[in-house]
Structure formats: structure tokens, C-alpha cells
Amino acid sequence: MHRLCVISGITGTRRKAAWEARREVKRRNGCRLVSACSAVIYSRAPVMPCEVKTRFLLLYGSQRGQAQSIAEEIRDQAEEHGFIADLYCLSQKERYNLEKEIAPVVFVVSTTGDGEPPDTALKFVKEIKDKTLASDHFKHLRYALLALGDTNYTYFCECGRIIDRRLAELGAKPFYATGFADDSVGLEIVVDPWIKDLWDATRTASSEMSTSGQETAGCLESVPNGDLATREEPSADNSGASLNIHLLSLSDVNGPAHELSQRGPAEEESGTEHTILTRSLPPLSQSALNVPTLPHSFIDAQLLDGSAEENNGPCRKEGVYEVPVTSAVQLTREDAVKTALLVELDVSDLDIHYQPGDSLDVHCPNSEEEVADLLGRLGLAGCGNHAVQLRLQADTKKKGVQIPSHIPESCSLQYLLTWCLEIRSVPKKAFLRSLVDCTADPAERRRLQELCSKQGSAEYNRLVRDPGLCLLDLLYAFPSCSPPLSLLIEHLPKLQPRSYSAACSSLRHPGKLHIVFNVLEFPPCPGRPISRRGVCTGWLSDKVSPILRPHGAAESRSGNPDLSDPLKVPVSLRPSSAFRLPADPSVSLIMVGPGTGVAPFIGFLQHREKQRQQDRGTTFGETWLFFGCRHEDRDFLFREELETFLASGTLTHLKVCFSRDPHEGAEPPPKYVQHNLRLNSQAVCDILLRQKGFFYVCGDAKNMAKDVNDTLIDIIGEELQVDKLEVMKAVAVLREEKRYLQDIWS
Numbered sequence: 098m099h100r101l102c103v104i105s106g107i108t109g110t111r112r113k114a115a116w117e118a119r120r121e122v123k124r125r126n127g128c129r130l131v132s133a134c135s136a137v138i139y140s141r142a143p144v145m146p147c148e149v150k151t152r153f154l155l156l157y158g159s160q161r162g163q164a165q166s167i168a169e170e171i172r173d174q175a176e177e178h179g180f181i182a183d184l185y186c187l188s189q190k191e192r193y194n195l196e197k198e199i200a201p202v203v204f205v206v207s208t209t210g211d212g213e214p215p216d217t218a219l220k221f222v223k224e225i226k227d228k229t230l231a232s233d234h235f236k237h238l239r240y241a242l243l244a245l246g247d248t249n250y251t252y253f254c255e256c257g258r259i260i261d262r263r264l265a266e267l268g269a270k271p272f273y274a275t276g277f278a279d280d281s282v283g284l285e286i287v288v289d290p291w292i293k294d295l296w297d298a299t300r301t302a303s304s305e306m307s308t309s310g311q312e313t314a315g316c317l318e319s320v321p322n323g324d325l326a327t328r329e330e331p332s333a334d335n336s337g338a339s340l341n342i343h344l345l346s347l348s349d350v351n352g353p354a355h356e357l358s359q360r361g362p363a364e365e366e367s368g369t370e371h372t373i374l375t376r377s378l379p380p381l382s383q384s385a386l387n388v389p390t391l392p393h394s395f396i397d398a399q400l401l402d403g404s405a406e407e408n409n410g411p412c413r414k415e416g417v418y419e420v421p422v423t424s425a426v427q428l429t430r431e432d433a434v435k436t437a438l439l440v441e442l443d444v445s446d447l448d449i450h451y452q453p454g455d456s457l458d459v460h461c462p463n464s465e466e467e468v469a470d471l472l473g474r475l476g477l478a479g480c481g482n483h484a485v486q487l488r489l490q491a492d493t494k495k496k497g498v499q500i501p502s503h504i505p506e507s508c509s510l511q512y513l514l515t516w517c518l519e520i521r522s523v524p525k526k527a528f529l530r531s532l533v534d535c536t537a538d539p540a541e542r543r544r545l546q547e548l549c550s551k552q553g554s555a556e557y558n559r560l561v562r563d564p565g566l567c568l569l570d571l572l573y574a575f576p577s578c579s580p581p582l583s584l585l586i587e588h589l590p591k592l593q594p595r596s597y598s599a600a601c602s603s604l605r606h607p608g609k610l611h612i613v614f615n616v617l618e619f620p621p622c623p624g625r626p627i628s629r630r631g632v633c634t635g636w637l638s639d640k641v642s643p644i645l646r647p648h649g650a651a652e653s654r655s656g657n658p659d660l661s662d663p664l665k666v667p668v669s670l671r672p673s674s675a676f677r678l679p680a681d682p683s684v685s686l687i688m689v690g691p692g693t694g695v696a697p698f699i700g701f702l703q704h705r706e707k708q709r710q711q712d713r714g715t716t717f718g719e720t721w722l723f724f725g726c727r728h729e730d731r732d733f734l735f736r737e738e739l740e741t742f743l744a745s746g747t748l749t750h751l752k753v754c755f756s757r758d759p760h761e762g763a764e765p766p767p768k769y770v771q772h773n774l775r776l777n778s779q780a781v782c783d784i785l786l787r788q789k790g791f792f793y794v795c796g797d798a799k800n801m802a803k804d805v806n807d808t809l810i811d812i813i814g815e816e817l818q819v820d821k822l823e824v825m826k827a828v829a830v831l832r833e834e835k836r837y838l839q840d841i842w843s
């Protein structure tokens with residue numbers, strides 16, 4: 098059965114035609130008349146395709162680009178489903194007006210920090226949290242919300258939840274169940290089905306909104322030759338996934354699937370380590386595949402003869418400064434599993450005022466070597482100095498596109514790949530889909546199709562996403578793949594700065610700021626034949642190597658040696674809203690910071706020590722630090738300084754554990770910080786529940802922060818002798834009162 102739609106609010110001949118359409122409706126048995134903007138219009142005019150599209154507003158809040166690209170994906174699919182999506186970032190306040198919005202609104206928002214909104218959504222969230230807003234402020238709104246998050250973080254999808262709750266409190270009504278997508282297992286598990294069913298829900302919402310007197314506003318129409326014309330509404334069975342997914346059967350594919358089926362089972366299963374990524378194996382090789390629609394291209398990239406203007410790294414951006422590196426120390430012994438460095442920056446000339454707990458963003462470039470490899474692999478070796486000219490394709494089918502704002506109007510190819518694009522990002526499935534069309538070899542094409550297909554989701558996660566492969570890895574694995582530069586610009590996200598906690602107090606080190614980090618290593622794996630270092634930590638480590646003081650070497654008074662060109666690093670300050678020392682110094686604190694997670698607590702303790710020296714009459718609360726590392730003599734970071742704090746009373750309790758040191762005696766010592774917390778459960782409970790103290794956690798989100806949280810729940814439960822629900826409530830109160838604070842990363 099077809100649904101028919103008559104547009105209201107039209108005048109003259111159109112109104113007449115509409116009435117005729119209505120008559121026509123009556124004439125056709127089995128056709129139901131629906132007053133909505135989205136569906137089909139029959140006309141007496143010759144059959145001409147007519148775009149009668151329902152408008153909806155699509156808003157995203159994104160920190161690292163995933164929410165943005167999902168919103169773009171929704172916008173791209175919208176058209177095929179008879180919609181027009183007005184897509185804006187939540188920060189583009191001047192482009193939308195929720196107070197007056199009469200079309201359905203779809204939100205896609207991620208969460209960042211410790212349950213915080215992305216920077217671009219901060220203002221929006223603050224505005225809707227305004228307690229003076231009336232409870233019917235948004236009563237005219239109908240919305241759907243897709244929240245992105247990561248269950249490794251305590252506040253899973255917190256930003257989405259806040260927006261959802263506040264919209265409801267302000268009278269807005271959801272027209273579709275909120276989606277909560279978990280990046281730790283793969284966003285697409287929730288995102289794909291959520292988008293698939295979004296269209297029917299939006300159509301219904303739009304229809305309901307229009308019948309309540311808002312027909313015209315939510316609808317955009319374009320009627321050729323001033324006539325009403327017809328357009329078939331997708332019937333139930335071709336709406337949703339089958340419209341945007343091509344079913345690729347084995348008969349579409351030459352080569353590998355057939356070749357594979359000739360091989361014996363043993364051979365089929367025997368993908369060697371490095372070919373596992375590239376070889377099609379049963380059952381996937383024998384499966385029909387649902388692959389995503391080929392994303393529309395929209396950029397033309399040309400390389401101009403002659404050199405481009407020099408760009409000055411990221412320092413042209415507001416708030417980004419180049420600061421000198423004054424010293425660098427290796428905190429770990431040579432034989433430690435990870436290498437931790439402390440880097441001291443001179444921020445004395447800048448308008449940077451930081452508090453312990455704040456972080457510093459380091460704006461790092463991509464590795465010179467990887468950029469050179471990428472240029473070579475793209476067939477552009479020797480073209481690095483050429484200016485890149487970008488234009489939007491005049492005939493692109495992608496709607497509302499712009500040249501990405503993170504790419505300057507004029508820059509060289511080298512600059513583009515070095516400072517603008519996250520060349521290490523894990524290629525998304527849409528990117529893989531586009532790469533298929535740039536791949537000559539049929540076996541490679543098939544394998545790329547598998548990896549981006551619905552059926553190949555688990556393999557994509559295991560072989561591409563989880564090990565963190567990058568474009569270069571794929572280009573090496575699939576040698577016949579040769580994408581144009583424009584495709585990289587369309588698919589690679591903006592190169593993001595990396596955040597590091599301030600590991601000192603400005604009271605102890607005026608004009609200086611310390612950061613501490615492990616030099617990250619991504620070991621070889623199927624698809625990555627060589628090990629890669631972290632983009633920023635690898636760069637910083639190379640950068641400071643001329644002045645690096647080895648572990649245990651005596652401090653030189655001169656700091657930065659006489660280098661003709663002083664080392665400089667582009668940075669910007671990222672103040673923390675909550676991860677701060679309590680305003681009242683008499684409040685006790687518990688700090689949990691294994692490994693480099695100890696960094697902000699060094700800042701806290703330096704600050705406390707100075708306060709204690711300055712305010713002799715003041716009472717200071719207890720300070721507990723739970724630290725852990727692998728080996729006592731290899732990676733016990735800041736050992737001397739912590740022992741000095743302990744001796745002076747600035748640190749009242751230091752609880753340390755070593756996870757890989759052999760132990761003597763029958764009773765094994767505590768291995769991880771959470772074990773030490775448990776051993777000190779009475780003191781922990783006393784400080785948190787009776788003294789109203791603070792509990793800080795800094796470090797790895799995936800394992801440590803989760804285990805610490807579970808342990809805290811256990812020990813509070815045992816102390817209070819209440820059931821789990823009551824404990825969860827008690828912990829939620831701690832969080833609400835901002836006495837349980839996390840600065841964690843995954």
C-alpha cells in the first residue's frame with residue numbers, strides 16, 4: 098500500500114492540484130490519505146519526478162570527529178529516504194534556533210573528558226541547563242538522540258544523557274528511542290540499526306508535527322515547472338537498509354571467493370600472521386556481503402606547480418603558543434617495559450596560568466617518516482612542496498559540504514599531511530568502502546569489501562580497529578590500492594592535539610610546566626609489520642633527545658644546553674573544571690595514580706607543600722597516594738620526591754605496589770592499586786563517608802579506573818553493610834558532590 102501525502106499551505110494552482118490529488122486518492126481504493134510532508138504526491142500532470150522532501154534539523158557535538166561523521170552519514174542517507182537534513186554543529190548557534198524549530202530534531206553527541214560535553218557542545222549544554230528555563234520551554238520540540246561514548250569511562254554517554262534529560266525536563270518529546278553507542282566494542286553495533294530505523298520514526302514525527310499545524314515549515318519542496326509531480330515513496334520493504342546498502346553476491350565478485358573454494362580446508366584456515374588481514378577466508382569469503390553505499394566524493398584536489406607559502410605549524414591558531422623545552426628527564430630505567438619522560442616547558446612569557454589538575458594540549462605533527470612514506474605510496478614523492486588547491490566538486494551529490502576548516506586555504510602538500518590530517522586514525526568502514534574503488538586487484542577489492550561489510554564486522558574490529566591500523570598500514574597490505582589525495586582529505590579527520598596533565602605546581606616551579614608521558618609503542622601485528630610509536634609521544638621523545646637526561650643522571654644546572662635552535666613545542670592550555678585540589682585545605686584526599694597517572698598528584702603535592710610552608714597556622718587534611726608500577730627499581734616514578742613529601746608530612750600515606758616484582762614469603766603483596774585500596778578500606782571509607790574527603794583517580798580507563806571503581810563499591814558496601822543498589826547511590830552522591838573525580842584515558 099502506498100501512502101499519499103498532500104502538502105498543505107500551498108496556494109493557487111498548486112492547491113487545486115492538491116485537491117485533485119486528494120480526489121485521486123479517493124478514487125484509488127486501498128490508498129490512505131496522510132497529511133504529511135514526506136511522502137508521495139499523485140498529480141494529473143505528466144509523471145515527472147518531484148522532490149518533496151521533509152526537512153529535519155540534525156545537530157552534532159563532537160570532540161574528535163566521530164559524532165560529526167555519523168551525523169554526516171545521516172545527512173547523506175537522508176536524501177535517499179526522502180528527507181533533507183539541515184546539519185550543524187551545536188556550536189553554530191547562529192544557524193539554527195531550537196526555540197522556534199518546528200521540524201524534528203536529531204542530535205548526535207559524544208562525551209569527552211570525564212563525562213564532559215565536547216568543546217563544541219559546552220555552550221549548548223550550559224544554556225539548556227539554565228534552571229530559569231520554563232518547564233515548557235521546548236514543548237514544541239520532537240527529537241531523537243544518538244549518544245556516543247565508551248563504557249570504559251564511568252560516565253558512559255554522559256553528555257547525551259544530560260541533553261536527553263534536560264530536553265525532556267523542558268517539555269521536548271522524544272520521537273525515537275535514544276541510542277547509546279559504545280566505542281569500546283564498536284559504535285556501529287548500535288549506530289547502524291539506529292540509523293536504519295530512524296527514517297520511519299522521523300517520518301511519523303514529521304507527519305504528527307505537521308498535522309498539529311506545522312505542515313509547511315518542516316517541509317522543503319521543489320516542484321519542477323510549477324506543477325505538482327509524482328514521486329514514489331519507498332515501500333516498506335525497500336526503505337531502510339536495503340536502500341543504502343548494496344547486497345553484493347558472490348556472482349558480483351571475480352576471483353578470490355571462487356579461488357578459495359578450490360582450496361582445501363586446512364589451507365583456507367591457514368592465514369599466516371601477516372596475511373590474515375589481506376586474505377579472504379571462509380566463511381566470509383563465501384558469504385554474500387552487505388557493503389555500505391559508496392560515499393559521494395566532494396573534493397577536487399590539485400597540486401600546483403611551484404612552492405606553497407610557508408605555514409607556521411599550528412601556531413597561527415588562537416591560544417596556541419610555541420614554548421621552549423627547558424629540560425627533559427628519563428624517569429624510567431633503560432630496562433623498564435615502558436619509557437617515561439618528564440619534559441619541562443618554559444611558559445613564563447605566555448599568558449598561561451594553570452592550576453594543578455589542568456592539562457596542556459600538545460599540538461604535534463605527524464611523523465616526518467610516515468608522511469614521506471605516505472607521499473611515496475600515493476605516488477607523490479617529491480611533490481611535498483607543491484601547493485595544494487582544493488575545490489568543492491561542482492557536481493557533487495554530497496549535500497552541505499565544505500572544504501574542511503582545519504585545512505588552510507593555501508598550504509603545501511607536506512604541511513597538509515604533517516599538520517592537518519590524522520593520518521594515524523583508524524580508517525572507518527566508509528573509507529574502506531571508498532578504497533575498494535581505488536583498488537585494481539580483484540582479490541584485494543574483495544577483501545576490502547569484506548572488511549567494510551556487515552558480515553565482516555567482527556573481522557574489521559579484530560584486524561583493523563582493535564590493533565589501531567592506519568591508512569598507511571592498509572596501503573601496504575593492499576598494494577594495488579591507489580587512492581587520490583582528495584579521498585584522504587574527505588575521510589581523514591583533523592589531527593588532534595594530545596592532552597597531558599600538568600605534573601607540577603606553579604608555586605614550586607614558577608613560569609614552568611612539567612608534563613610526563615610514556616613513549617607509546619604499537620607493536621607489530623597482522624597488518625602492521627613494523628612497530629609504530631605514538632604520534633605525539635614519539636615526536637616529543639625525538640624532539641627532546643638532544644637534551645634528554647638519562648635515568649639516574651645528575652641534574653645539570655644549565656638546563657637546555659646551548660642549542661643553536663632552541664627546542665620549542667606548540668601548546669595550548671586546557672583548564673579542568675573539576676579535577677582540582679579542594680578549596681578547603683583541611684579536607685582529606687585520596688589519590689589513586691599508578692604509572693604516569695601520578696602526574697597531576699605530583700602537582701597537587703607540590704602545591705600543598707608550598708601552602709603548608711606559607712600558611713603555618715592552617716590545618717591540612719590527610720593526603721593518601723596509591724601508586725603502582727611494574728618494578729620497584731625500574732619504573733617507580735618520582736620515588737625520591739614522593740619520599741620527601743612523606744618525610745615532610747605533605748604526603749601522609751604512600752601506598753605502593755609492584756605488579757611484576759617477585760615476592761618472598763607465603764603471602765603475596767598487593768599487586769595493583771585496587772588491592773592496596775582494599776587493604777586500607779577502613780581509612781578510605783572514613784575519609785570519604787565521614788570526613789567528606791575527596792577521591793581522585795588518574796590513569797588508564799580500560800582496566801585500572803574500572804577496577805578501582807569496582808573495589809570502591811565493594812569496600813563501601815562492606816563498610817556500610819548495605820546492598821549494591823545502596824552503594825551505587827552512595828557512589829553517585831560522591832560523584833555529584835564532585836568528590837569522586839577522574840582524569841582517565843583509554
Ligand SMILES: Cc1cc2nc3c(=O)[nH]c(=O)nc-3n(C[C@H](O)[C@H](O)[C@H](O)COP(=O)(O)O)c2cc1C
Nearest residue numbers: 159160161162163164207208210212246247253254
Ligand atoms: C579523552 C577522551 C575522553 C572520553 N571520555 C568519555 C566519557 O567520559 N564517557 C564516555 O562515555 N565516553 C568517553 N569517551 C569516548 C568518546 O565519547 C567516544 O570515543 C566517541 O565515539 C568519540 O566521539 P567524537 O570523536 O565525536 O568525540 C572519551 C574519549 C576520549 C578520547
